[in-house]
Amino acid sequence: MSDPYQNNYYHQGRGGDAYGTYGEGGGHDGYGYQVDYPAQEEDAASDVTEGHDEEDQMYEGEYQGIPHPDEQKAAQRAARPLCLAHPSVAMSFGPPTKSRGAASAASELQELSEQYEDIMEDCGHGKFQWTLFMVLGLALMADGVECFVVAFVLPSAEKDLCLSNAEKGMLGLVVFLSMMVGAFLWGGLADKLGRRKCLIVALAINCVFAFLSSFAQGYGFFLFFRLLSGIGIGGTVPIVYTYFSEFLQKDKRGEHLSWLCMFWMMGGIYASFTAWGIIPRYGWGFSMGTEFQFHSWRVFVLVAALPAIASLVGLTFMPESPRFLLENAKHDEAWMILKQVHDTNWRAKGQPEKVFTVTHIKAPKTAEDEFIEIQAATGTPVQRWAVRSLTLCKLVLKNVASLVSAELRYATLFMAIIWFCMAFSYYGLSVWFPDMIKHLQYEEYDSKVKVFHKERVENFHFNFSLENQVHKEGDLFVCPYHAHRFINIELISVKFEDSLFEDCRFEDIRSTDTTFENCTIRSTVFYNTDLWEERFIDCKMENTTFELNKRGCHLDALEENDVLIYLVSFLGSLAVLPGNIISALFMDKIGRVRIIGGSMLISAGCTFLLFLSFTQSAIIALQCLFYGVSVAAWNGIEVVTVELYPSSKRATAFGVLNALCKLAAVLGSSIFASFVGITKAIPILLSFAALVGGGLVALRLPDTREKVLL
Numbered sequence: 001m002s003d004p005y006q007n008n009y010y011h012q013g014r015g016g017d018a019y020g021t022y023g024e025g026g027g028h029d030g031y032g033y034q035v036d037y038p039a040q041e042e043d044a045a046s047d048v049t050e051g052h053d054e055e056d057q058m059y060e061g062e063y064q065g066i067p068h069p070d071e072q073k074a075a076q077r078a079a080r081p082l083c084l085a086h087p088s089v090a091m092s093f094g095p096p097t098k099s100r101g102a103a104s105a106a107s108e109l110q111e112l113s114e115q116y117e118d119i120m121e122d123c124g125h126g127k128f129q130w131t132l133f134m135v136l137g138l139a140l141m142a143d144g145v146e147c148f149v150v151a152f153v154l155p156s157a158e159k160d161l162c163l164s165n166a167e168k169g170m171l172g173l174v175v176f177l178s179m180m181v182g183a184f185l186w187g188g189l190a191d192k193l194g195r196r197k198c199l200i201v202a203l204a205i206n207c208v209f210a211f212l213s214s215f216a217q218g219y220g221f222f223l224f225f226r227l228l229s230g231i232g233i234g235g236t237v238p239i240v241y242t243y244f245s246e247f248l249q250k251d252k253r254g255e256h257l258s259w260l261c262m263f264w265m266m267g268g269i270y271a272s273f274t275a276w277g278i279i280p281r282y283g284w285g286f287s288m289g290t291e292f293q294f295h296s297w298r299v300f301v302l303v304a305a306l307p308a309i310a311s312l313v314g315l316t317f318m319p320e321s322p323r324f325l326l327e328n329a330k331h332d333e334a335w336m337i338l339k340q341v342h343d344t345n346w347r348a349k350g351q352p353e354k355v356f357t358v359t360h361i362k363a364p365k366t367a368e369d370e371f372i373e374i375q376a377a378t379g380t381p382v383q384r385w386a387v388r389s390l391t392l393c394k395l396v397l398k399n400v401a402s403l404v405s406a407e408l409r410y411a412t413l414f415m416a417i418i419w420f421c422m423a424f425s426y427y428g429l430s431v432w433f434p435d436m437i438k439h440l441q442y443e444e445y446d447s448k449v450k451v452f453h454k455e456r457v458e459n460f461h462f463n464f465s466l467e468n469q470v471h472k473e474g475d476l477f478v479c480p481y482h483a484h485r486f487i488n489i490e491l492i493s494v495k496f497e498d499s500l501f502e503d504c505r506f507e508d509i510r511s512t513d514t515t516f517e518n519c520t521i522r523s524t525v526f527y528n529t530d531l532w533e534e535r536f537i538d539c540k541m542e543n544t545t546f547e548l549n550k551r552g553c554h555l556d557a558l559e560e561n562d563v564l565i566y567l568v569s570f571l572g573s574l575a576v577l578p579g580n581i582i583s584a585l586f587m588d589k590i591g592r593v594r595i596i597g598g599s600m601l602i603s604a605g606c607t608f609l610l611f612l613s614f615t616q617s618a619i620i621a622l623q624c625l626f627y628g629v630s631v632a633a634w635n636g637i638e639v640v641t642v643e644l645y646p647s648s649k650r651a652t653a654f655g656v657l658n659a660l661c662k663l664a665a666v667l668g669s670s671i672f673a674s675f676v677g678i679t680k681a682i683p684i685l686l687s688f689a690a691l692v693g694g695g696l697v698a699l700r701l702p703d704t705r706e707k708v709l710l
Helices: 004-011 069-079 100-123 127-160 165-193 195-215 219-233 236-245 250-278 296-304 306-315 322-327 331-348 368-375 381-404 409-447 562-574 576-590 592-612 616-644 650-674 681-698
Strands: 019-022 286-288 292-294 362-364 450-453 466-472 484-487 490-497 500-502 504-512 515-517 520-522 525-529 540-542 545-547
Touching (some): 100 322, 127 306, 127 331, 165 650, 195 236, 250 576, 296 306, 381 650, 576 616, 592 681
Parallel strands (some): 450 466, 466 490, 484 504, 525 545
């Protein structure tokens, strides 16, 4: 019997309807796929011109007795309530639209969404999704690595590149600022140019400039290359979640998007392990004279780019999102990809005979791409490129502006508050934890300082290093005929105050945090040292010479805090694992809203325990607890962001919110770091207030577990 829903598919589009028909033989509005169909005889009636009888239509699999999919799904669609308003309206975020055209468009979008959900259920979840999971997971892992690269290389790079405190701060800041720009840029472009295409370009930019940054010898070039590298990797998070969600059926979406989040944790573990294994190995490098140095930290920068390279290679074998193609009226390509997904999964399950039975996909036509083609049809190549680029920018900005339209403004406002509050606390404390540990280390180190007061040393040859000492007042080193020498030693955290140096010789000296204040230096030679003028504060020089002083900065043979930095990052990343597993298993059972709200409120409670942290081990333990709880909130936030927005705006919304997240990260890390060593109360209270506020707003979100992706 002819199906009325099927009839609707056949005959829409003839009279200028906004939707075309896929699967109809011939015709301007239809797209036929004829490869697997038996050839028509010459005298056969045309479906378009002779009045096609739908009961006689052949589709792939009919000879095997497989019923038509429309017959199987028609009853299900008829039983479903049809939402005539925008998804955000259905979730009580705003008043329903009164426009008949808007209601009709929303109705048609709902029909497409339900049909696409049916198709993904027919395709099943299997080998294809798991392959894509690994490829996109590597891209997400690359994003996680990017957040750690600068922090790990800074202790070594600051000496190799002679960085001041302001330059170090700018280098740390540019990571989040560039990722903020990248999230906004690539998220908007992914809704217009395609998820796969934009992700490939973004990862390629990251790989190229990460490679160049490892060879940059000056601070300016290194900063510039890391800036462009960050813009590239900034697009991964919004595109990856959008891309993967469009290959998932409803009952798998929450769990598998949460599993995908684990790769960000794996990025932190990978970065910690490789940095720990490479950076302290100072012999892993080479030099070409004094102008080109390639130390071990540069090797780490190259190794850190491997996940992005692996993902880039894998993406070349992955198809575009069929949902994106349908939104852009590319029916043939979408059908082919859906068939590929179906066949790949069922062959892997040992059922190669199962046939992809979908013959009709109702998809909207869009005038935007046609508009670009019309404008770009004439003129010089440069003019055509300019017109295309300008039109594309206008379309992206129009899409961004639509996020605050009447239908979506409440959803966007709520999600913006949640993203900002979570990122402000999370990244602020992520900086505060290691800085507090360093502060406690320095306090302990300073408590062990040795103070020498009014001492007198004559005719002594120093052949051992000096560390953590303060020498105050008096005739400290009186050395006639250079009998007193400092030869081939290290001066680590040594301070000379109001002291006299006479007839001394400093030769082959390496120093760290060593200064001379209000000293008198007479008839003294500094040969092949790194003691420059800035090390001598208000000192009086008499007949003093500097010969063959070391130019530039140097790497210390021993970095006291390196191991602790890597260990803290590793433990923090590893602590995410339990929270990730629990949230993935219960995301569809408990619901996204409860997980987000509950995790943020519990995380707020964890911050109050920081008032009891007086030792390094206590701070590390509380850091692990905070990370383990907060990751569940992150997983829920990312899943809900995917589900709240329609396909035409999903990547754009994710990009805007992720850019806001990076802005909150900059503010949080700057504010929290400024209070290290001053007070713990303000960072703790700020993070508590942000988490409580965000958690309460999250509880107002709708439950999207049973919602099909629009």
